[in-house]
Every structure is written in C-alpha cells, then in structure tokens.
Amino acid sequence: MFDPEIAAAYSARGTVSPETFARVMDDYRTRSERAVRDLPGARGVAYDEHSDEVLDVWGIADAPRPVFLVIHGGYWRSLSRLDTAFMARTLADHGIATVAVDYGLAPATSLPEMVRQVRAAVAWVHRDGPAHGLDRNRIVVCGSSAGAHLAATTMIGGWQADLGLPDRAVHAGLLISGLYDLRPLIHAEANEWLFLTEQSAADLSPALAPLPDDPAPAVIAMAEHEADGFRRQSRDFHRHWARGSAGPLLTVPGRNHFDVFVDLADRDTELSSAVHRLFALTAPTHTPK
Template sequence: MRPEIAEAYDTRATVSGTTFDDVMAEYRRRSDTAVAHLAGVEGIVYDRPSAQRLDIWGLGDDARPVFFVVHGGYWRMLSRQDTAFMADVLAARGVATVAIDYGLAPATALPEIVRQVRSALTWIYRNGGEHRLDTDRIIVGGSSAGAHLAATTMVPGWQESAGIPQSAVRGGLLLSGLYDLRPLVHAPANEWLYLTNESARAVSPALGTAPSTPTVIALAEREASGFVQQSTDLHQRWSDAADSRLLTVPGRNHFDVFLDLAEPTSELSRALFSLIDSTARTDDAVPTQTVPVTGAHS
C-alpha cells in the first residue's frame, strides 16, 4: 500500500458519509421513478455462464438508438436497478436505455467482469433488433467503475472473437472513471480486486489502441486527484484517434454528477444527446445541440 496513491484514489474522502448514503439512495429512487411508466423488458439473461441480466427501457414502435449504461460502485456494489434514472429523459427523445448487471468483486475477478460487460454489449448488438433497438446506433456510458467498463467495450481487439464489428459502439460518455488500473495495485481497492501489475495492464483501456469513435470524457469539479489525472490522460491519448472532449461539471462531486443525466437540460445530458445525434443517418438526422465544454478539447 502506498499512502499517496491511496489518497489519490479515495473517492469516499471527497464527500461526507451522509452525502454518500443520500446519493446512493437517490440513484434507486430516481431510477424507480424514471421507469415506472416506461415500456421495457426486465431481467434478460445476456450471458449464460454467469447468468447476468440486463433491462431495456424506453421501447417504442420505431427502432430506437441505444444508451448502454454501466453502473459504478468500485466494481463491488450497486446494480442495474440503480442505474436507470436517465431512462425517461432519453425515452422522451426516442432513445432506449439498456442498464446491465455484472458480477461484483471480490467474488468475480475483474477480467471476468470485463468479459461479462462485453458479452452484454454483444447480446444487444446481436439481439437488440428483436426489441426494436437500432443496433447501428449504440452509445456506451457509465460512471466511475462503470466508465472503466464502458471504455473496455470501445477499444478494438475483442470484437472479432465475439462475432461483432469493431464499429459496434458508436461513441462513449465516460464519467469520473479510471482507465489505467496499474495504480490500484497499490491502493485499498486491491483488497477486493486482487490485481497484479500484469492483470491490471490487461484490463486497462488506456493502455490499448485508442478507439476511432467520439468520446466525451467527463468528471465532476470535486474529484479525487487520481480520477482527474486519469480523465485528462485518457483525453490526451484518445484525442489523436478521434474526437475527444474533456468536460468538467461544476458544483458536482464524484457521486452526484451521474444524476445530472436525469436532468434534460444539464450539460452532461446535452453532451449525451450530441453523441446520440451524431449517429443519425443523413435521412433521419436531427439537429445536434452545441455542447458547452469546460476544459480541453480537440
């Protein structure tokens, strides 16, 4: 354990215990409210070996673009039921939300978690048409550990063996994430991740080939320093391969910034709308919105 690394990656130290508990409860409360009156399908088993499940919300009569969202929780807590609070906002714009579960650490090793999330993405690409999803318009996203896992679906190199095109993911909204996991070998998180230098490298999307799809790399104003540095570094690495925007959301912390996706006029929601709109075909394109960006951008 290295104290300076432990401090840099201690998200809980950035908020009070009461704030943390309140935000965790708000995830579930707002998710329940968001999906209460939406058409959807719950509990689809997307991966037979692990029996992990996903939900699809905001279905309509037309083929809808997809926001494939992965929950955070430092790879060891939360679920898909805590991660649908944006579903009604997106449904109002004709977009479906896919929220997924994955096995939690320490019972599930991180390489297996990555495999499961990629399996979920593969399932949606192959089977989404049966649920009137436009599988040529998939945007992935997530917060914290969920941003890391969403990023692992964006990088090239795994799609061919899964039988899907490298272009299956059309863009990403990565929020408050970690992308080079090697520092966690020396942080408290390794008490449940059991990473080695080799395994951490293998599951680090920042260390592989950059994707050729647009990305919004976002973070809250109040983040632990390691998360700020990792977002900045990923933006610098990926901006050479494709459009990458680095967005800092003022007045938010590592935990409550994710809830901005439940507000249709928030800067984070506008960034997501812009990514979705960028996938539209020329015959059904809708005007994109200008996305104000705080921080560097390419």
C-alpha cells in the first residue's frame, strides 16, 4: 500500500509542470547530440559480458585523460546514455573524457542487476579504459537522481575485490539529487517498477552501508526546488559520508530536480566548478627531490 505523504515526498515529477518536464527531457537529448557532434570518441562500446549494455566515450586524445563517468537518472526506468553527454564538450575543452553509461531499466531489469552493471562499467574503465585513452587512476563518478544512487553504489565498499579492483575504484564523486536510503520507496509509486522489500531496499541503500576505510571525496548536490524526500536524503547522506571524507553539500539556487543536471553543460556553474575541484583532488602529487 502506498502512503500518500511518502509518495508526495518522493515525487520529483510533482515539483514541476508537465511542460517543464517535457522541455528539460528534450534539452537533455538536444544538448547531448550537440555536445558530441564531431567530438573524438567511441560509441556503443560493450562493457559487460553478462548483458547487452554499452557505454560511449567522448573527448579522448593521444594522452590518457581523466574520466568523468556519468550515470543517467530517470527513476531507474527511463532515459539513456544518449541523454547524458551534454557535458562532454565542456569537459573535453578542459582535458577530461566523458564516459556515458547505459544500464538496464526497470521493470525488465532488477535494481540489483543495475547496480552490478554500473560497477561493471567502472571495471571496464580500469580494464579497457587505457586502450581508449582513459586514465583509470583519475575516475570521478557522477549521477543524477536514480543515477546518483547508482553512482553512490560504486563508492561504497564490499564489491571491488570480486572484480579485481582496488578498494577505491572511483576516486571522487558528484552525486546530484539522489536517493540513498531506498526503504521509503516501498511505500511510494516507484515500487510499482522496483519491487522492493524491506530487506532488498536496505541491501541496496548506500546510506546504510558501512563507510569504506578510505572514502573517496564527494560533493553532494541538490536543486533548490526538490521534493522533500530528495532534499532530506541529500542532507542525511552528506552527514553520513562526511564522517569519513569531508566535502560540501551544495544547494543550487533556482534549479529543479531535472534541470539542475544540465548545469554541467556550462563551464561557469557551481556544479561544473565542483567537478573541476574533484578532479584536482585526483591529480597525482609529486614530492620534490
């Protein structure tokens, strides 16, 4: 049974008009197509031997480039990597490659399988990324909404060794408008396609996982105009992660749950500045002789 109060708190669509939602969804695809036009890269690269999922690599060059691995939102049931490359040209101008990841969507794909897939995408960057001009030692993971949840599952511990990865498989994270404790969704509309139980919701919640021994730096961000549940969870997860790794909680003024993500297409926004600060933290240090 849905709880009307919980359902309202986790209704991102309820915070914008249908016209605004449609406009932003169109903006994702239009801006992404424009950003990657004539940009060096590789489309539709298979990254996971256990599924048909693919990723795109944009902004590559002769020398290995730091990696912005970006995971789309869509409440785990819509959108794709093709809607999630609008930042690629701006980042390429700063010497950063963009890896936009597809994953299976609900209800055909279970949430545990989505988590497995995005972790496999991180493993692909470590294993095959250097052959595509990627620096596997400088990976910043990013996601918006459902993508922020999936990105956070690559930052917690307990899965890396099975894929032959170091404990800190990603080196920093930008998590935008995400959900990190999935238990409330049992009582919201999203459970019509996620099929969560109390146990599975807890198991899939980054906020309930133990902090890694050496948590990667993270920026937790949200829009000014978020539904209450998203706003609350951003604050709670920031407090949780900050116990092991200091980083800011950003509230982007004038933005809603959907259009805040597009700020990454503009080099002069607060979110873009946060990306560059995170990459600066991943830069190798040299001790003077």
